[in-house]
Amino acid sequence: MSENIYAVEMEDICKSFGAVRANRNINFRVLKGEIHAIVGENGAGKTTLMNILFGALQPTSGRIRINGQEVTMSSPNKAIRLGIGMVHQHFELVPSFTVAENIMLGHESAGKFGAVDKAEIYRHAKELAEESGLKIDPYAKVGTLSVGLRQRVEILKALSCGAQILILDEPTAVLTPNESDELFEVLRRMSAQGKTIILITHKLKEVMAVADHITVLRQGETCGTLEKAKTNHMELAALMMGKSAAFSPLEKTGTTGEALLRVDHITARDSSRLEKLKNVTFDVHAGQILTIAGVEGNGQTELVSALLGFLPVASGSITALGTDITKLPVKDRRNYCSYIPEDRMTTGLDLAGSVHDNLIAGLHNRPEWRKGAFIDYAKTGRHVDSLIDAYAIKTDGSGIAASSLSGGNQQKIVVAREMNFGTKILIVSQPSRGVDIGATRFIHEQIIRMRNEGCAILLISTDLDEVFALSDEIKVIFEGSIVGTLSPDAVTPQELGLYMTGAKKMEGVSGTQEGGAA
Amino acid sequence: MNVLTVLFSAATFAATLRMAVPLLFVALGGVLTKRAGIENIGLEGLMLIGCFSGFAANYFTSNWIVGILAAMAVTVLFALLFGLFVVQIRSHEIVAGTAMNVMGSALTTYLLRSMFGVKGSFTDERVRTIPNISLPVIKDIPVLGTVLSGQSILFWVSLAATAIIIFMLYRTKLGFYIRAAGENEKALASAGVNVKKVRYIALIMHGMLIGLGGIYLSTGYLTQYVEDMTAGRGFIAMAAYAFGMARPGRTFFAVLLFAFVQALSSRLQIFGVPSYFADMIPYAITILVLAVTSYREMKRERV
Numbered sequence: 001m002s003e004n005i006y007a008v009e010m011e012d013i014c015k016s017f018g019a020v021r022a023n024r025n026i027n028f029r030v031l032k033g034e035i036h037a038i039v040g041e042n043g044a045g046k047t048t049l050m051n052i053l054f055g056a057l058q059p060t061s062g063r064i065r066i067n068g069q070e071v072t073m074s075s076p077n078k079a080i081r082l083g084i085g086m087v088h089q090h091f092e093l094v095p096s097f098t099v100a101e102n103i104m105l106g107h108e109s110a111g112k113f114g115a116v117d118k119a120e121i122y123r124h125a126k127e128l129a130e131e132s133g134l135k136i137d138p139y140a141k142v143g144t145l146s147v148g149l150r151q152r153v154e155i156l157k158a159l160s161c162g163a164q165i166l167i168l169d170e171p172t173a174v175l176t177p178n179e180s181d182e183l184f185e186v187l188r189r190m191s192a193q194g195k196t197i198i199l200i201t202h203k204l205k206e207v208m209a210v211a212d213h214i215t216v217l218r219q220g221e222t223c224g225t226l227e228k229a230k231t232n233h234m235e236l237a238a239l240m241m242g243k244s245a246a247f248s249p250l251e252k253t254g255t256t257g258e259a260l261l262r263v264d265h266i267t268a269r270d271s272s273r274l275e276k277l278k279n280v281t282f283d284v285h286a287g288q289i290l291t292i293a294g295v296e297g298n299g300q301t302e303l304v305s306a307l308l309g310f311l312p313v314a315s316g317s318i319t320a321l322g323t324d325i326t327k328l329p330v331k332d333r334r335n336y337c338s339y340i341p342e343d344r345m346t347t348g349l350d351l352a353g354s355v356h357d358n359l360i361a362g363l364h365n366r367p368e369w370r371k372g373a374f375i376d377y378a379k380t381g382r383h384v385d386s387l388i389d390a391y392a393i394k395t396d397g398s399g400i401a402a403s404s405l406s407g408g409n410q411q412k413i414v415v416a417r418e419m420n421f422g423t424k425i426l427i428v429s430q431p432s433r434g435v436d437i438g439a440t441r442f443i444h445e446q447i448i449r450m451r452n453e454g455c456a457i458l459l460i461s462t463d464l465d466e467v468f469a470l471s472d473e474i475k476v477i478f479e480g481s482i483v484g485t486l487s488p489d490a491v492t493p494q495e496l497g498l499y500m501t502g503a504k505k506m507e508g509v510s511g512t513q514e515g516g517a518a
Numbered sequence: 519m520n521v522l523t524v525l526f527s528a529a530t531f532a533a534t535l536r537m538a539v540p541l542l543f544v545a546l547g548g549v550l551t552k553r554a555g556i557e558n559i560g561l562e563g564l565m566l567i568g569c570f571s572g573f574a575a576n577y578f579t580s581n582w583i584v585g586i587l588a589a590m591a592v593t594v595l596f597a598l599l600f601g602l603f604v605v606q607i608r609s610h611e612i613v614a615g616t617a618m619n620v621m622g623s624a625l626t627t628y629l630l631r632s633m634f635g636v637k638g639s640f641t642d643e644r645v646r647t648i649p650n651i652s653l654p655v656i657k658d659i660p661v662l663g664t665v666l667s668g669q670s671i672l673f674w675v676s677l678a679a680t681a682i683i684i685f686m687l688y689r690t691k692l693g694f695y696i697r698a699a700g701e702n703e704k705a706l707a708s709a710g711v712n713v714k715k716v717r718y719i720a721l722i723m724h725g726m727l728i729g730l731g732g733i734y735l736s737t738g739y740l741t742q743y744v745e746d747m748t749a750g751r752g753f754i755a756m757a758a759y760a761f762g763m764a765r766p767g768r769t770f771f772a773v774l775l776f777a778f779v780q781a782l783s784s785r786l787q788i789f790g791v792p793s794y795f796a797d798m799i800p801y802a803i804t805i806l807v808l809a810v811t812s813y814r815e816m817k818r819e820r821v
Contacts, residue, residue: 092708094697094702095702096701097697101694105709105711106710108694110691113689113690114690114692115689116689116691
């Protein structure tokens with residue numbers, strides 16, 4: 001390896017945000033002219049590491065060398081001077097400007113009466129597009145372009161500043177499969193021209209398609225750098241997801257009953273009209289935990305939004321306890337479904353509100369909790385006190401603001417409230433996200449208890465260990481479609497990982513790509 | 519006498535252009551800040567400040583040019599004060615803009631009383647009117663002569679200003695930066711351009727234009743200062759650039775529309791339409807036009 005030239009070397013990089021250690025002693029080297037992928041789950045520290053390389057963040061400790069020279073990456077401007085360009089997930093473009101005007105923004109030359117030399121701008125943009133092989137019409141208004149082409153403008157902007165090392169942060173997150181393929185084509189060509197490409201992603205299929213080397217990050221640490229030719233999906237999935245944490249199976253009792261929640265061929269689009277759910281169908285039965293497993297961003301958020309009524313479905317129906325709730329407003333759906341959101345601190349709680357108000361939110365407009373136009377505070381007060389006791393919420397009375405409680409106790413408020421609505425359907429999104437093992441364990445116990453009492457539980461999880469610890473049945477979601485129905489007893493984590501990353505699909509699933517491995 | 523021939527006479531069109539001058543200056547000022555990413559609802563207050571300060575400077579020097587320059591300079595100062603709040607401290611635009619309106623009205627009323635010892639309105643022979651321009655040949659052409667000849671110098675300045683702003687906004691570097699600052703300041707900042715500086719430059723031009731709009735009222739259209747004499751023109755100018763989607767060309771035509779309605783409403787009084795009702799018409803039309811504009815925009819966004 002000694003004859004190899006490294007474009008980027010990062011040694012022992014550490015970065016802490018308060019008590020959170022986003023990067024821990026990361027070692028990372030990129031050969032000149034290669035395509036190097038950084039993979040890892042969300043929160044693994046990929047973006048932090050790249051922001052350090054681009055000078056947007058300063059490392060707590062560690063060294064960076066560019067082309068063998070040790071440097072201090074003090075700012076993005078410094079990084080740009082050293083030939084590093086970054087294409088962010090959110091584009092920094094002016095929609096009403098043409099492609100060329102965007103590329104040249106800040107570098108225009110002025111002619112008569114201070115007028116911008118348009119001919120020069122378009123000439124430069126054309127040249128750049130031809131040199132790099134990134135085909136684009138320099139006269140097109142950026143606002144009219146597809147996302148894929150906008151990304152191309154971003155890449156051209158970076159190249160126009162003289163970038164030799166290009167960092168792309170989750171570049172395919174916003175692209176269609178065809179656009180992704182085109183992007184890979186472009187990246188390969190650029191790498192052939194001697195440019196160094198660093199690709200941040202969590203999609204293993206893409207990594208296997210385009211990367212020369214792959215560095216896996218997990219929980220802020222490097223789990224190794226692998227050569228593409230010498231690895232496979234399975235090894236990468238195992239490295240990314242990690243080994244089993246301290247989840248011991250909880251006792252399940254009771255039998256599965258009738259289907260309480262039926263989702264029938266629902267399709268939904270997001271605000272930019274991209275299809276995020278495609279013909280999703282499943283039933284959740286009484287006394288069953290059905291898990292929607294998948295890598296984040298494959299339609300889980302949209303699924304939950306569609307079920308709860310935040311996102312209208314384009315077609316299909318949702319039935320709860322035999323009632324069609326497809327067209328019901330959020331408030332009415334909550335009579336059927338409880339919901340523990342992924343982001344409990346902001347979506348699940350009013351932090352400025354009192355513990356009492358947070359615990360009765362949603363109950364307050366039901367007739368049995370009211371006295372005429374007013375809330376029956378005597379009754380809600382007793383209810384709140386009993387919940388505080390039952391869930392051991394550590395609080396100085398029910399009148400204080402929820403924000404003054406510890407994070408774990410805030411979580412308990414949400415769990416206590418949602419599990420005591422008297423509904424038979426519970427939707428839980430990412431219960432172990434952002435909480436320590438103890439709190440995770442507590443939430444898991446509560447979920448199992450509800451299941452044993454005959455509730456239908458829909459669990460949304462990206463965490464393999466959690467999926468195996470709780471599920472009665474697993475549905476894998478990939479790019480908005482259910483690509484597999486699995487039993488936790490009959491599948492290995494590696495195999496599940498293959499489904500989650502789109503490398504494997506079940507028979508009869510409407511999909512466009514062939515399974516990459518079997 | 520036929521109502522329509524009076525309403526749509528050459529005199530009405532001449533009045534339309536006179537009404538359009540202050541609206542055009544102020545609306546163009548609004549266009550610049552809007553495009554730079556600042557919404558200033560304090561146009562009315564700034565206009566009043568320009569109106570008063572220019573009148574006062576004219577009074578003390580008996581020189582209409584000094585009056586114009588003073589109006590521009592003082593309005594720029596107050597526009598920069600507004601900028602200090604919204605650009606530097608990033609305080610709430612609506613609150614800061616409202617403050618400009620309230621302050622503009624209170625300050626000018628206070629100064630009128632303390633400096634000149636009068637209430638309501640004030641006029642003096644020392645104040646020089648901004649001259650009108652009589653066009654040699656054109657003035658003898660029937661309709662065209664009545665409409666174009668005899669307009670204030672500032673009328674021609676406002677036309678020039680429109681052309682200059684169109685050129686500046688779409689052809690020069692500064693215009694590119696102003697538009698980028700309004701559309702995606704991150705794009706501009708990442709290109710190494712100082713966004714705040716661009717916004718301050720826009721605010722300076724904004725102040726100059728609004729000062730011109732103000733001074734036209736007190737020493738051009740009339741030669742008299744009346745308390746709160748802007749009478750909502752700042753808000754109509756806002757409506758005009760909103761209707762013109764902050765594009766200078768479209769805003770120009772929006773201003774003509776609003777000015778025409780104003781000219782028309784004052785003529786209606788001749789036919790016994792109660793004056794308060796007639797005065798209401800331009801504002802009612804403004805609301806109507808804005809409702810239609812936003813509805814169209816809403817529909818377009820849905821597509």
